[in-house]
Amino acid sequence: MNATMRRVVIGATAVSMALSIAACGKAGDDKDAGSSNSDSKSIALLLPDSVTARYEKFDKPLFTAKVKELCSDCDVEYANAAADAAKQAQQVSSMVTKGVKVIVISAQDSAAIKSSIKAAVAKGVKVVAYDRLAQGPVSAYVSFDNVKVGELQGQSLLDALGAKATPAAKVVMINGDDQDPNAAQFKEGAHKALDGKVTIAYEQSGLWKDTVAAEKMSAAITQIGAKNIAGVYSANDGMAGGIANTLKGAGIGNIPLTGQDAELAAVQRIVAGTQFSTVFKAFKPEADAAAQMAVNLLQGKDIKSLATTEQTSGSGDKVPSQLLTPVSVTKANIKDALLKDKVYTVSEICTAQYAAACKAAGLQ
Known part of the structure; x- marks a missing residue:
């Protein structure tokens, strides 16, 4: 192969690669590097501490089981903040990078987590406040009165x-x-x-x-x-x-x-x-309600039938809410x-x- 022909072949290859890269970039141009594709069926559950016995013993397994029941091919990513607000903020960021589409979070510090929630929502992630009403643009809240x-x-x-x-x-x-x-x-x-x-x-x-x-x-x-x-x-x-x-x-x-x-x-x-x-x-009704809310948001379904009331967070956001009834024992x-x-x-x-x-x- 002479020099002229070699330059033609190399040039054609380079153009082909550039077109391929451009096509890949176009398919994900609304995503930041590190995010997963839009077909992700991943939901994150972020709980505040491991000292409160209910979180690890009840909330985590009950929530996971209900998600799997509602969406067999959905994945649940879990993290516990160990009573560290800064750690929970990092966990939110990590979950966004992993490509989760919905984050269910019981905030360790409802005000401190606001900026992390705003950043997640800006990347298209839906956020459900669980048990504690976090500040910021959350889509829904599940708790008790x-x-x-x-x-x-x-x-x-x-x-x-x-x-x-x-x-x-x-x-x-x-x-x-x-x-x-x-x-x-x-x-x-x-x-x-x-x-x-x-x-x-x-x-x-x-x-x-x-x-x-x-x-x-x-x-x-x-x-x-x-x-x-x-x-x-x-x-x-x-x-x-x-x-x-x-x-x-x-x-x-x-x-x-x-x-x-x-x-x-x-x-x-x-x-x-x-x-x-x-x-x-009651742990199960709360975990089940949050799982249903998360799956509905993931699948683009309406949550009005679930969120029958509204609560105002510390940041002034009006949040569709589902409040369950507590029992004195x-x-x-x-x-x-x-x-x-x-x-x-x-x-x-x-x-x-x-x-x-x-x-x-x-x-x-």
């Missing part, structure tokens, strides 16, 4: 106090993390039930951490006096565990303590009498609220340590 949760907690405390529920009765309130929008709603509902009926003598945030809640409870005892505390409002079961240990260490017994999430340890404390109540937000209704739906079995609750208490409660 959180003000009602707080009301149930406050009312259960009043029920436990009975005739002792007077304006003179001093109650300690340990609220959730202020960065969690749900915490403000729990607090609002609790005050709605308690204000004017008892005195909130000490109120602080426990940051959803048992260790912090224990420290706050110790400070409350020092400030109010052990004999002057009529009851304790704890916004969730994790913190109630720390509070219960502090009360025991201070020799304080027979005062009601609330909680939330129906954690196994909390149910055992209720059976034993060291915690009066918890609030059960005490020793009296553990069977109906938790055992009937096989949330726990009798053997899980009634270990050797709690066998006698379970028998007295009619669980064995």
